[in-house]
Amino acid sequence: MSENTGTHSDSGVSVRHMAPSKAALTRASILDAGRKYLETHPFRDLTVGNLMAGTEYSRPAFYLYFNDLHGLMETLLDEVKGGIVEGARIWLTNEGDAIASLQESLKALVDVGYECGGILKSVSDAAPSDARLEHVWETFLGSFDEVVSARIAHDQAKGITPEFDPLSMAHALNRMGAGVLIQAFGTTQKADKDVVLETITRIWISTLYPFNLNKARGV
Template sequence: MTTSRRRAKHDPKESEREILEAAEQFLSEHHFRDLNIDEVMRRTGLKRPAFYVHFRDKNDLTLRLVQNISKELFDIADRWLAGTNHQEDLRRALVDSVNVYVEHGRLLRAFVEAASGDERVDRVYRGLIQDFITAAAQHIKAEQLAGKIKKDVEVEETAKALIWLEERYLSETFGHASQVQPEIVIQVLQNIWISTLYGTN
């Protein structure tokens, strides 16, 4: 049994998982600026050199943490884009997105903070936002051509404004200890999106 536990402890995939979990736990309690490798590794019981087997620095660690969450958000967006009941599909996407931020808001805010001080992280951050803007613009254009969205909506800039507004609002709301009730956030975003695109609540 002792040998089995020792092997599991030093398995690279298991070590990586432990470091990622420890880092997200740390970021749920502290600001990104306070993140340090020694504290993260202390939470795992692994030695500091094990960190550099998997990550270059704390910014690289943050990028890796955000990868899975970004995929989850893209999956939510894809379900909205593929939907046929435009307002209901949009509301469902907002509910699911808010739930992601409720669970991972502090980490996603750390990602934004990391982007402000690291060009590589900033490129990834802005690239992710642009992917959402592009997808939203394509959907808005298609809905507009189908007569479901107002003709006077300027597609590209409206998509940009809505995506940036939503990301900043969710990051500010759920990236701190004090939080607004998720149901209120969902209603606020729903009103903004639907009134902007469809002209009704």
């Protein structure tokens, strides 16, 4: 929690709905400029200078609101985080048909990946050049490992999933998902959503629910 949050004096005492301070507006416009810039340029070309050139403010104004460019990226990641965990919940909580709900979850994941692909690629590009952001990114991915692992263990106990190390499997499947989505939807030239979904879904179902061959094949 080392970033300036725009509204500064309130420590979370539910001061919502107060007139947005000038600071909050400025900060938002910097974030807009960042999103806009990253739509057409890779993260490596982003500098504080050309970021702020996309706003009506001077370069040093940036530092009023962010520690550095990686802090900006962290904020952008936070914004999309919610939408991503959302779709995943279907399978993670559903006690009903495992395969159907997994398919639904993966579809939601591909959809949101399609939308946020650019941001996700930018963040994953930015992560290795900053220890803090790298940690945030790893933690973000790791959080999925845990919940997926839990669901796998649950299905193993039910006997519908073979025995293997759930955490390691969750880790591998998640890295695949992240890698594929970022690669497929990270650039302006986006891949075919359906093919990507088909592929990812097949891998997950084949691996986790191999006894239901027919269902998995969509027959």
